[in-house]
Amino acid sequence: xxxxxxxxxxxxxxxxxxxxxxxxxxxxxxxxxxxxxxxxxxxxxxxxxxxxxxxxxxxxxxxxxxxxxxxxxxxxxxxxxxxxxxxxxxxxxxxxxxxxxxxxxxxxxxxxxxxxxxxxxxxxxxxxxxxxxxxxxxxxxxxxxxxxxxxxxxxxxxxxxxxxxxxxxxxxxxxxxxxxxxxxxxxxxxxxxxxxxxxxxxxxxxxxxxxxxxxxxxxxxxxxxxxxxxxxxxxxxxxxxxxxxxxxxxxxxxxxxxxxxxxxxxxxxxxxxxxxxxxxxxxxxxxxxxxxxxxxxxxxxxxxxxxxxxxxxxxxxxxxxxxxxxxxxxxxxxxxx
Amino acid sequence: xxxxxxxxxxxxxxxxxxxxxxxxxxxxxxxxxxxxxxxxxxxxxxxxxxxxxxxxxxxxxxxxxxxxxxxxxxxxxxxxxxxxxxxxxxxxxxxxxxxxxxxxxxxxxxxxxxxxxxxxxxxxxxxxxxxxxxxxxxxxxxxxxxxxxxxxxxxxxxxxxxxxxxxxxxxxxxxxxxxxxxxxxxxxxxxxxxxxxxxxxxxxxxxxxxxxxxxxxxxxxxxxxxxxxxxxxxxxxxxxxxxxxxxxxxxxxxxxxxxxxxxxxxxxxxxxxxxxxxxxxxxxxxxxxxxxxxxxxxxxxxxxxxxxxxxxxxxxxxxxxxxxxxxxxxxxxxxxx
DNA sequence: TTGTATGCGTTATCAC
DNA sequence: GTGATAACGCATACAA
Numbered sequence: 177x178x179x180x181x182x183x184x185x186x187x188x189x190x191x192x193x194x195x196x197x198x199x200x201x202x203x204x205x206x207x208x209x210x211x212x213x214x215x216x217x218x219x220x221x222x223x224x225x226x227x228x229x230x231x232x233x234x235x236x237x238x239x240x241x242x243x244x245x246x247x248x249x250x251x252x253x254x255x256x257x258x259x260x261x262x263x264x265x266x267x268x269x270x271x272x273x274x275x276x277x278x279x280x281x282x283x284x285x286x287x288x289x290x291x292x293x294x295x296x297x298x299x300x301x302x303x304x305x306x307x308x309x310x311x312x313x314x315x316x317x318x319x320x321x322x323x324x325x326x327x328x329x330x331x332x333x334x335x336x337x338x339x340x341x342x343x344x345x346x347x348x349x350x351x352x353x354x355x356x357x358x359x360x361x362x363x364x365x366x367x368x369x370x371x372x373x374x375x376x377x378x379x380x381x382x383x384x385x386x387x388x389x390x391x392x393x394x395x396x397x398x399x400x401x402x403x404x405x406x407x408x409x410x411x412x413x414x415x416x417x418x419x420x421x422x423x424x425x426x427x428x429x430x431x432x433x434x435x436x437x438x439x440x441x442x443x444x445x446x447x448x449x450x451x452x453x454x455x456x457x458x459x460x461x462x463x464x465x466x467x468x469x470x471x472x473x474x475x476x477x478x479x480x481x482x483x484x485x486x487x488x489x490x491x492x493x494x495x496x497x498x499x500x501x502x503x504x505x506x507x508x509x510x511x512x513x
Numbered sequence: 514x515x516x517x518x519x520x521x522x523x524x525x526x527x528x529x530x531x532x533x534x535x536x537x538x539x540x541x542x543x544x545x546x547x548x549x550x551x552x553x554x555x556x557x558x559x560x561x562x563x564x565x566x567x568x569x570x571x572x573x574x575x576x577x578x579x580x581x582x583x584x585x586x587x588x589x590x591x592x593x594x595x596x597x598x599x600x601x602x603x604x605x606x607x608x609x610x611x612x613x614x615x616x617x618x619x620x621x622x623x624x625x626x627x628x629x630x631x632x633x634x635x636x637x638x639x640x641x642x643x644x645x646x647x648x649x650x651x652x653x654x655x656x657x658x659x660x661x662x663x664x665x666x667x668x669x670x671x672x673x674x675x676x677x678x679x680x681x682x683x684x685x686x687x688x689x690x691x692x693x694x695x696x697x698x699x700x701x702x703x704x705x706x707x708x709x710x711x712x713x714x715x716x717x718x719x720x721x722x723x724x725x726x727x728x729x730x731x732x733x734x735x736x737x738x739x740x741x742x743x744x745x746x747x748x749x750x751x752x753x754x755x756x757x758x759x760x761x762x763x764x765x766x767x768x769x770x771x772x773x774x775x776x777x778x779x780x781x782x783x784x785x786x787x788x789x790x791x792x793x794x795x796x797x798x799x800x801x802x803x804x805x806x807x808x809x810x811x812x813x814x815x816x817x818x819x820x821x822x823x824x825x826x827x828x829x830x831x832x833x834x835x836x837x838x839x840x841x842x843x844x845x846x847x848x849x850x
Numbered sequence: 851t852t853g854t855a856t857g858c859g860t861t862a863t864c865a866c
Numbered sequence: 867g868t869g870a871t872a873a874c875g876c877a878t879a880c881a882a
Contacts, residue, residue: 189869226626228859230564231874246589255583289563429792455766457794565875568858
């Protein structure tokens, strides 16, 4: 089934069919011809061949997206938003995890060989060298949930605000011995959440004990280990802000293994309101972040850049506002002994 | 950067470059010519244009995969296995969720327009009509973790075995009042897990109370609701087999809200050993299933079918053996009152 | 062993 | 308004 078959059946030349399919009503085609062609297309179930169209137009209507790991629930929201927006705009999202890519010769082969029109980078692990290589390709890319010195083509969330309101919640509950298991500071999100946290504590004139700030790695294990460290301190904190959902899970587990009751002995507040947060025991108090919206925005932005042929260096950074407290059971008022 | 540029620089004709890149050493090319060409390719960083190659060869080296939802942790393992195997075989995996597809005209447009060479279907929600439409396309597809009357092109797990050993574990612990929140029976997995469960109970001469069998839908909510039903029975069960991880989470939450202590008051065993199972409170006893291996096998199988041009009707079904008890804290010996 | 010619299916440009 | 034609970049059959 190709365009010639449609043309023959509709009694016109293939190029006419192509025009009807590629241009809107402003193009001068006799109304009845257009209708006959469209009817024939529908009848035969004709769909333009993707490869041929790509070759001719030098665009694929595909957008790539690199994530670290499909099993991280945070990324499912971003992917979902991105996928939905892509579909809405007539694009297809091609998601691959870091692990996959590493097997190929180049991280960016899809971009080089014309498989995709642009790339969303939502992984933390590309180093400066990789990004430099990427920038030299002169193809649109957007950093998602990540910002790096020297690049303004990013979409991020208001992580500083998130850290701020997490700390605010704990302070309002009367806590003063407040700890924070952070994300890695190189990631931007980790540093900004910490800064927001620190700002709120400073505003309340609460001195942050250095031993209460534990640098984590956004992993289950790191949450577990750092929480263990905190709970073996001479004076353990009464509240902990955990910088992402995996840290939260690891931290909860560590506390419970040590016999600490959440929230009676220790309050925990996390970031990212994933689907299972409400069914944890206890249900986790979190800051809900607009991950879905960030996915949508990233796709919207890259499509815009693709279509406007805007060089990456001229793209402006975008911060999606939002983040709100979802109060559940893992935090409660401080009870002085 | 195209093949002609390489050819010119290497002092040969483009067709020679093409041959060097597309055929192995059996093809007669002067050794030094081949080496010079390969060196030039490397030097210039030449990568063949994907669209042009597709158009010519009528294959894309891409495999599509439909999943219901990126947020379901079960699918991350399958995807990961599939993606890894695909990369290893020189293919790219294009994953899209059901939601995305529904926005397009056709469920299978990617298959029709030649974007992908074959399709893995790991979603439950395609009805008979969809599958019939798909079958008529005469393109390779494989049902993953799902079997349907009339189709033998599937890869599944040994779900009956999983149900059997889950029940076995509970029986060995001395339970007799054993309930089961099932998956939907239309899915194959749900029915087979139930059958395995039932077989083991039959073997032990345990009569299954009809009210102990609750039909669920593989969702958090359904686990929650059905568990609530079970716990309000005049004689609640002392052990429950929950048919997937989402049901497990919902069920645990329902039990805890009602003041039941897991496992002292009620034991819970689930299926699928996802990353956070060990950090739940209590840590969930599960049956670990070879999801990753199923993803690998599905890709391997579809590539084989693509390359052998084997019609779907001649493909044989495949069951991946495996499934083992991961003993944690959510199950314990029955304590008679 | 290498070069030449052709066509994959589509769309853009030009002619009518 | 519509038809003819060339070109996108590559791989292959055939010629040399």
